[in-house]
Amino acid sequence: MRSTTTSQQSGISADVAGVAATPVAGKARTARAAVVLAAAALLSGCGTPATPGPETAPPAPTSGAAVPAASPAPSGAPAALPDVPLRLATPAPAAPRDPAPRFLTVEGTTISMTIVDVSVSPDGAMEIPEAFDQAGWYRHGPAPGAAAGAAVVAGHVDTASDLAPLSQLKDLAAGTRVTVERHGAPALNYRVRSVELMAKDKFNGGSLFRRDGPHQLKLVTCGGRWLDGKQDYSDNVIVTAELE
Amino acid sequence: MRTSIFASGAVAIAAALAFAGPAQAAEGDAQLSVLHGVPGLTVDVWVNGERTLDDFTPGTLAGPLALPAGNYALAITAADAADATAAVIGPVDVTLAANGNYTAVANLDAAGKPTANLFTNDVSQIEPGKGKLTVRHTAAAPAVDVLAAGSAVISNLANPNEQTLTLDPGTIPAAVAAAGTTQPVIGPADVAVTEGAHTIVYAWGSLTDQNLQLAVQTIEGLHSAPGAVPGGRSGAADEGAAGQAIAVAGIGIAGIALLLGAAAASRSVALRRVG
Numbered sequence: 001m002r003s004t005t006t007s008q009q010s011g012i013s014a015d016v017a018g019v020a021a022t023p024v025a026g027k028a029r030t031a032r033a034a035v036v037l038a039a040a041a042l043l044s045g046c047g048t049p050a051t052p053g054p055e056t057a058p059p060a061p062t063s064g065a066a067v068p069a070a071s072p073a074p075s076g077a078p079a080a081l082p083d084v085p086l087r088l089a090t091p092a093p094a095a096p097r098d099p100a101p102r103f104l105t106v107e108g109t110t111i112s113m114t115i116v117d118v119s120v121s122p123d124g125a126m127e128i129p130e131a132f133d134q135a136g137w138y139r140h141g142p143a144p145g146a147a148a149g150a151a152v153v154a155g156h157v158d159t160a161s162d163l164a165p166l167s168q169l170k171d172l173a174a175g176t177r178v179t180v181e182r183h184g185a186p187a188l189n190y191r192v193r194s195v196e197l198m199a200k201d202k203f204n205g206g207s208l209f210r211r212d213g214p215h216q217l218k219l220v221t222c223g224g225r226w227l228d229g230k231q232d233y234s235d236n237v238i239v240t241a242e243l244e
Numbered sequence: 245m246r247t248s249i250f251a252s253g254a255v256a257i258a259a260a261l262a263f264a265g266p267a268q269a270a271e272g273d274a275q276l277s278v279l280h281g282v283p284g285l286t287v288d289v290w291v292n293g294e295r296t297l298d299d300f301t302p303g304t305l306a307g308p309l310a311l312p313a314g315n316y317a318l319a320i321t322a323a324d325a326a327d328a329t330a331a332v333i334g335p336v337d338v339t340l341a342a343n344g345n346y347t348a349v350a351n352l353d354a355a356g357k358p359t360a361n362l363f364t365n366d367v368s369q370i371e372p373g374k375g376k377l378t379v380r381h382t383a384a385a386p387a388v389d390v391l392a393a394g395s396a397v398i399s400n401l402a403n404p405n406e407q408t409l410t411l412d413p414g415t416i417p418a419a420v421a422a423a424g425t426t427q428p429v430i431g432p433a434d435v436a437v438t439e440g441a442h443t444i445v446y447a448w449g450s451l452t453d454q455n456l457q458l459a460v461q462t463i464e465g466l467h468s469a470p471g472a473v474p475g476g477r478s479g480a481a482d483e484g485a486a487g488q489a490i491a492v493a494g495i496g497i498a499g500i501a502l503l504l505g506a507a508a509a510s511r512s513v514a515l516r517r518v519g
Contacts, residue, residue: 084278084296084297084306084307084309085306085307085308086297086300086304086305086306087304087305088303088304088305089279089303089304089305089446089459089460089461090303090457090458090459090460091433091434091435091436091445091458091460092436092460093415093434093436094415094436094438095436095438119373120371120372120373120470121474123471123472124371124372124470124471124472125470125471125472125473125474126470126472126473126474128473128474128475132477138470140372140373140413140439140440140467152473154473154475155475156475156476156477157475157476157480157481158476158477158478158479158480158481159477159478159480160477160478161478161480162480163480163481164481166475167481200472203471203472203473205468205469205470205471205472206468206469208469208473209469209470211440211467220473220475221473221475222473222474222475222476222481223481223483224483224484225482225483225484226476226479226481226482226484228479232474232476233475233476233479233481233482234484236473236475
């Protein structure tokens, strides 16, 4: 349930202000202030062109593809002594994984938060850390710095009564620096390429969580309208960033 | 969640082949892997009378070999046989469906006689966050239990059957014991279950000859994505309400908007898209 009525409403105005400047608590503001600040927010944020990047035309999904553990086999009918990959089928340890991310900073915002590993909720959704000042990295997918695919880091857009730091994502300008610190590996600097909204009822997980294609960082939170009936927002805000 | 699949691994089980998975191979080819699970025997493998694997040694996994859907005769001979006529196993006729994924196993039956089994590999998408583990009994041994960390996760599995579990990813210390017992006859050995991958473990060899062991085949790329990214709690970041506030106030500052000219128009477009 949202709507603690007036304070909530003023909180929203302040939220818009917070995007343009610094986050503020839900103090009452004049309509004019809200307008000016909202206009600034539009200039800096919503005016950011949601440029369709290459990610809107992802490579053919490989989901469902049987990727051989060994090198690909030659295709075609068997000839005499085809070059069939061979390997000893002895049990092998799990493949080493890329270093996990541990901290997220976004230039020009108050986004400065711990990143924790997350998996999948029982309902099949990505897990999101309870704490509003933590982000979750989808640990089954590519990590920041991976050779291929999209590393997905997501967090709450709001708290029980106010905005969370990631509410600033929707207003990031292209070129904004995003820094991801990692466990046991150097930090990575990304630059924002685009900010997009994806309607939740048209959620394209295969695109967002792709495991192949060019490496990108996806910062995800909620956005759009709050739908009381669904107790959820209408959209996901997706920031796409690429390594410097 | 656990799913159990008991499928006879018998060769030419046409019914099972109807379960061939969704499209995964280019051109609709079937994918055939071959596992050598007969101890102490180096062989050649023949497909339709053509030598396909030369000097194939126990414990080796070959493939996958992309083959057009259709019927094939598989035969296994002593290494360096002149042709496939003097087969030690087969020839056996198998039907490979378009886009199917199969593993043909040369192995011992429960009584210790060399035979061959064609297994259909499940290459369907796996729910996000999970991995699949299939255990196939292809050893000269009675029915077995598979133990993970000491407790049975698969019970009473007999040659040439298989059973599949859907598990959280991780490393499982797996052991194989005679059904109803806990004294390992194989292992424990670490088996990696990877998210989005189907790990297939074969118990092979001979209990009598004390050379039981495990072989592992992994089929990757079966992952699926989470169905949503929830990130809202209270509606405090509602764009709709903010949009209303802007719209109402916007009447009051119409003059300002006019001064801003074309830029204002583009902003209102952006606003509608957001709201």
